[in-house]
Amino acid sequence: MLRALPPHAADQSHAMNTVIHWFRADLRLADNPALTRAAHAADRLIPVFIHPPAQRTAWGFERVGPHRRHFLATALADLDAQLRAAGSGLVELHGDPVERLADLVSHTGATGIVCEVIPAPEEETQIAALRAAGITVETHWQSTLLDPSTLPFDAANLPDVFTAFRQNVEGAGIRPPAPIPAPTRLPPLPDGLFPGANRMPAPPPPADPRSAFPYALPAFHGGASAGRAHLAQYLARGLPHSYKTTRNRLAGIDDSSKFSPWLALGALSARQIHAGLKDFEARRGASDGTYWLWFELLWRDHFRLLHRKHGRHLYRAGGLTGSAPPTHDYAAFARWQTGNTGHPLIDAGMRELAATGYLSNRMRQIVASYLIHDLACDWRAGAAWFEAQLVDFDVCSNQGNWLYITGRGTDPRGGRRFNPDKQAAEHDPDGAYQACWSTP
Numbered sequence: 001m002l003r004a005l006p007p008h009a010a011d012q013s014h015a016m017n018t019v020i021h022w023f024r025a026d027l028r029l030a031d032n033p034a035l036t037r038a039a040h041a042a043d044r045l046i047p048v049f050i051h052p053p054a055q056r057t058a059w060g061f062e063r064v065g066p067h068r069r070h071f072l073a074t075a076l077a078d079l080d081a082q083l084r085a086a087g088s089g090l091v092e093l094h095g096d097p098v099e100r101l102a103d104l105v106s107h108t109g110a111t112g113i114v115c116e117v118i119p120a121p122e123e124e125t126q127i128a129a130l131r132a133a134g135i136t137v138e139t140h141w142q143s144t145l146l147d148p149s150t151l152p153f154d155a156a157n158l159p160d161v162f163t164a165f166r167q168n169v170e171g172a173g174i175r176p177p178a179p180i181p182a183p184t185r186l187p188p189l190p191d192g193l194f195p196g197a198n199r200m201p202a203p204p205p206p207a208d209p210r211s212a213f214p215y216a217l218p219a220f221h222g223g224a225s226a227g228r229a230h231l232a233q234y235l236a237r238g239l240p241h242s243y244k245t246t247r248n249r250l251a252g253i254d255d256s257s258k259f260s261p262w263l264a265l266g267a268l269s270a271r272q273i274h275a276g277l278k279d280f281e282a283r284r285g286a287s288d289g290t291y292w293l294w295f296e297l298l299w300r301d302h303f304r305l306l307h308r309k310h311g312r313h314l315y316r317a318g319g320l321t322g323s324a325p326p327t328h329d330y331a332a333f334a335r336w337q338t339g340n341t342g343h344p345l346i347d348a349g350m351r352e353l354a355a356t357g358y359l360s361n362r363m364r365q366i367v368a369s370y371l372i373h374d375l376a377c378d379w380r381a382g383a384a385w386f387e388a389q390l391v392d393f394d395v396c397s398n399q400g401n402w403l404y405i406t407g408r409g410t411d412p413r414g415g416r417r418f419n420p421d422k423q424a425a426e427h428d429p430d431g432a433y434q435a436c437w438s439t440p
């Protein structure tokens with residue numbers, strides 16, 4: 001917690017108190033306790049986003065691909081507009097986040113940094129490095145639906161198996177806190193900082209009319225404005241009621257909620273979605289579909305809480321098991337990446353992913369299983385490819401789902417193998433999906 005920042009700027013007897021709010025995966029003003037806290041503590045507030053340097057993965061491809069870069073750029077433009085409307089603006093910097101933040105503190109005399117917790121090793125190392133450099137950093141846990149302090153177990157005793165976790169939560173009647181409103185006015189930026197000055201263009205990749213998440217259209221842009229409008233139309237059209245029966249389909253925009261890209265950047269919070277669903281249930285009744293959306297959002301929470309419990313052990317080749325490192329076949333992996341395995345369903349999925357940056361949950365499961373269990377490749381390479389491609393890449397959900405399928409996480413069933421022929425017969429009986437993606 002914060003050591004040096006005052007509880008409120010008005011409590012300061014000395015001159016200007018400058019505070020940095022470091023936006024990480026929380027690109028919204030509403031339901032952002034870290035931002036609200038920073039705004040209360042500051043006379044001058046610096047909302048900043050740091051673009052890390054481009055990297056290549058150990059598997060030989062760029063870590064963040066063009067779909068993600070463009071989706072993020074639309075989210076940042078929207079965030080900047082909202083900050084400006086509240087009297088502030090978004091400062092964008094490029095480089096190593098720890099170095100850039102340390103420079104910013106030293107150039108502005110900021111008393112500290114406020115930001116969200118991301119319970120993953122790289123992100124936790126950044127916070128530790130800032131603190132080791134003598135910088136005050138106050139972190140807020142704010143991306144789960146549930147408040148961990150209300151759970152009937154502490155972090156170390158989190159049930160490892162999802163069903164036990166869910167039953168504990170539901171049995172104890174735990175409900176998420178209500179989302180908090182956006183601050184209407186924010187403290188101004190210090191002199192000499194200019195929002196938008198360092199923005200880098202991220203041109204959209206060619207739009208593909210087959211996309212199930214057509215992020216080139218303004219309605220699917222990355223920011224909170226589009227995210228809130230998407231949630232509102234999803235509820236207004238009564239789609240929660242059909243969710244449970246359509247969620248395993250492979251291709252339609254409305255077959256699943258498509259909340260994930262906004263959740264991944266924090267443009268929407270899980271609590272905002274939950275509040276919308278509760279309001280929907282009050283007006284239009286609860287159903288299997290509304291329950292199942294809660295159920296899936298609990299999966300998302302469980303992966304975050306598993307990260308808090310098991311930390312970097314989730315990133316070992318053997319995951320939480322003592323298994324030997326997996327085998328890897330670079331040539332087979334390249335065929336998988338490019339949709340050239342020879343299996344029409346797998347190739348369709350991998351082409352869709354590369355062309356659009358999105359893939360249904362069912363297809364993610366099928367292609368991940370195929371890579372691990374049929375092509376005998378390293379699950380970490382698959383996770384890295386998803387990280388590069390998915391507009392909804394989320395470190396905890398991605399790592400957690402890959403571990404689940406490879407059987408090196410906490411699931412007692414030792415992995416999930418999906419037979420692609422059976423999956424095709426069940427989920428694409430007329431071959432429409434495979435025909436749609438028979439070409440890149």
Ligand SMILES: Cc1cc2nc3c(=O)[nH]c(=O)nc-3n(C[C@H](O)[C@H](O)[C@H](O)COP(=O)(O)OP(=O)(O)OC[C@H]3O[C@@H](n4cnc5c(N)ncnc54)[C@H](O)[C@@H]3O)c2cc1C
Binds near residue numbers: 256260293
């Ligand atoms: C190998 C693999 C990798 C994945 N990587 C990611 C990732 O990087 N980011 C990501 O958000 N999801 C990931 N998922 C989970 C899931 O596929 C997506 O959340 C979902 O497809 C997103 O579409 P939607 O918003 O329409 O989901 P819906 O079906 O409408 O679900 C509503 C919300 O519930 C949550 N949710 C649903 N299923 C899961 C799940 N299995 N795990 C965690 N949360 C879930 C998501 O937040 C989602 O937005 C992965 C799944 C697999 C099998």
